[in-house]
Amino acid sequence: MTRLTAGQAIVKSLAAHNIDTLFCLPGVQSDHLFNALFDEGDKIRAIHTRHEQGAAYMALGAALATGKPAVYSVVPGPGFLNSTAALATAQSTFAPVMCLTGQIPSATIGREYGMLHEIPDQLGILKTLTKWAARIPSASDAPELMHTAFHQMQSGRPGPVGLECAMDILPQSAEVDLERGMIQPRPLPIDDEAISRAVALLKTAKRPLIVVGGGALNAAQEVKNVAEFLQSPVIASRMGRGVLDDRHYLSHTMPGGNVLWKEADVVLGVGTRMQTELMNWGTDKDVKIIRLNIDASEINRIKKADVGIIGDARPSLAALYEELERTSSPNSSREEEMLDLKATLAKKFEVLGPQMGWLKAIREELPEEGLFVEELTQVGYVSRFAFPVYSPRTFISMGYQGTLGWGLAAALGVKVARPDAPVVAIAGDGGFMFNVQELATAVQHRIPLVTIVFNDGAFGNVQRMQKEMHGNRVIASDLTNPDFVKLAESFGARGVRAATPSALRPALAEGFKADGPTVIEVPVGEMPSPWEDFIFLPKVRPASEVTAQKKGQIQV
Numbered sequence: 001m002t003r004l005t006a007g008q009a010i011v012k013s014l015a016a017h018n019i020d021t022l023f024c025l026p027g028v029q030s031d032h033l034f035n036a037l038f039d040e041g042d043k044i045r046a047i048h049t050r051h052e053q054g055a056a057y058m059a060l061g062a063a064l065a066t067g068k069p070a071v072y073s074v075v076p077g078p079g080f081l082n083s084t085a086a087l088a089t090a091q092s093t094f095a096p097v098m099c100l101t102g103q104i105p106s107a108t109i110g111r112e113y114g115m116l117h118e119i120p121d122q123l124g125i126l127k128t129l130t131k132w133a134a135r136i137p138s139a140s141d142a143p144e145l146m147h148t149a150f151h152q153m154q155s156g157r158p159g160p161v162g163l164e165c166a167m168d169i170l171p172q173s174a175e176v177d178l179e180r181g182m183i184q185p186r187p188l189p190i191d192d193e194a195i196s197r198a199v200a201l202l203k204t205a206k207r208p209l210i211v212v213g214g215g216a217l218n219a220a221q222e223v224k225n226v227a228e229f230l231q232s233p234v235i236a237s238r239m240g241r242g243v244l245d246d247r248h249y250l251s252h253t254m255p256g257g258n259v260l261w262k263e264a265d266v267v268l269g270v271g272t273r274m275q276t277e278l279m280n281w282g283t284d285k286d287v288k289i290i291r292l293n294i295d296a297s298e299i300n301r302i303k304k305a306d307v308g309i310i311g312d313a314r315p316s317l318a319a320l321y322e323e324l325e326r327t328s329s330p331n332s333s334r335e336e337e338m339l340d341l342k343a344t345l346a347k348k349f350e351v352l353g354p355q356m357g358w359l360k361a362i363r364e365e366l367p368e369e370g371l372f373v374e375e376l377t378q379v380g381y382v383s384r385f386a387f388p389v390y391s392p393r394t395f396i397s398m399g400y401q402g403t404l405g406w407g408l409a410a411a412l413g414v415k416v417a418r419p420d421a422p423v424v425a426i427a428g429d430g431g432f433m434f435n436v437q438e439l440a441t442a443v444q445h446r447i448p449l450v451t452i453v454f455n456d457g458a459f460g461n462v463q464r465m466q467k468e469m470h471g472n473r474v475i476a477s478d479l480t481n482p483d484f485v486k487l488a489e490s491f492g493a494r495g496v497r498a499a500t501p502s503a504l505r506p507a508l509a510e511g512f513k514a515d516g517p518t519v520i521e522v523p524v525g526e527m528p529s530p531w532e533d534f535i536f537l538p539k540v541r542p543a544s545e546v547t548a549q550k551k552g553q554i555q556v
Helices: 006-016 028-039 052-066 078-082 084-093 122-128 142-154 192-204 220-230 254-261 275-281 313-327 335-365 378-386 407-417 438-444 460-468 484-491 501-513 531-535
Strands: 002-005 021-024 045-048 070-074 097-103 132-136 161-166 173-176 208-212 234-236 266-270 288-293 307-310 371-373 423-428 450-455 494-497 518-523
Touching: 002 006, 006 028, 006 142, 006 161, 006 173, 021 052, 021 407, 028 070, 028 097, 045 052, 052 070, 052 078, 052 084, 052 097, 052 407, 052 438, 070 078, 078 084, 078 097, 078 122, 084 097, 097 122, 097 142, 122 132, 122 161, 132 142, 142 161, 192 266, 192 288, 192 307, 192 313, 208 220, 208 254, 220 313, 234 254, 254 275, 254 335, 254 378, 254 531, 288 313, 335 378, 335 450, 335 501, 335 531, 371 407, 378 423, 378 460, 378 531, 407 423, 407 438, 407 450, 438 484, 450 501, 484 494, 484 518, 494 501, 501 518
Parallel strands: 021 045, 021 070, 070 097, 097 161, 132 161, 208 234, 208 266, 266 288, 288 307, 371 423, 423 450, 450 518, 494 518
Antiparallel strands: 002 173
């Protein structure tokens, strides 16, 4: 037992869980948390941002890039609310992010006295956006609640958590047991009976198909083993990019998946909702669905699975592969067929020439271990299916939340968490300005991120829809922009302009060598739409239990 303040107990608990960086924006309600952080010296690095949204997005980027917990701290009320877009994105991408927020004096919570930063039911809001949330009532309770938070973040399906602590509780001291409530992780049991039923189905398959999402990121080798044994193509959603190296003949993105879905007879979904496939592409009696997910609630979501396997992807797939090997022989190679499909799709992608040119330049300069952070911009939309990805957690996406403006701040967190690897973020001129102030954070903390800003002077996708779908009713989508090169330089960052893909390559190479942030402005015009032919992919099976999304519906 040691006598500590609640702030000290929180900070020491962070260190006990190997948190070495706190993304933050301090304020009066968290003074005693930061006093404790100061007293810990260099054990935990404080990276302070210019906006609470930036702190939360940086934690999100760090978590997505590593799969490990990341923590941000903000003041209550407006500070906390400023961070909630990032928290919602963490929830939708199942990222282990901890929101550590202050609170008004404990005796005034819920009284509506009009205290500084008071909002109604902050903890209730926090609970709606996290897997688990709680209030720390005393110093002695802090370690147990911190340990519970880390356990919740990482047990079962990962996800964000939240803890709040009132400003008068943080400086209070008590005898504290720092190991109180420490929870040892327990692996989920392997569902042998369900795996045997899945193997029985897969052994009969003539046209097997594997669909992977974010839940398969830690099972890359196991996915590859099963895919090669079955000669099953592997279709990756945005969150599953890199589970199977795109250079592998069995690896395909969603356009290839749409082609293969039509003839698939047994589909194994690993760590994915399969929302697009089941809702949009259609199902019928001729396709059997096997769902492997750590979350039991996902097994029958959208459509009841023929076989549901509840478990961690890595050991479950290892057990499935072992049983396949023991009870059957590998299927005949489909390499020629799959390479032909890849070539056909590559030819089709040529209609997206401008986007493909920029992506090719980025891929050629970005080393294999480098990380690419997507954004809601024309090049970003195409990157989801046409940018080659070689390994898990190197294509960083906001998933279905479609959080415009996340890219710069999230990519800074990616780079902080992965200082060993080059990181490139892309953005449109609209999204880039959402968090442009974090260039100051990048300069202050010497974070050598390279950001490419594709400048078309508009919220480009919005304006395209206004022109093509709404009779040229262009409104509220034109943008007035600064000179992005001069803007970057005014912050103390490197500013470069590249008008062609060939000019982009040396700008990237120099940016990756720099010891501080680089912004590359790329002036562009309107680009060909990827939506109709490559994202709004058609229904290919005759029946579906769920109404397909209508063509033209807004997607991000």
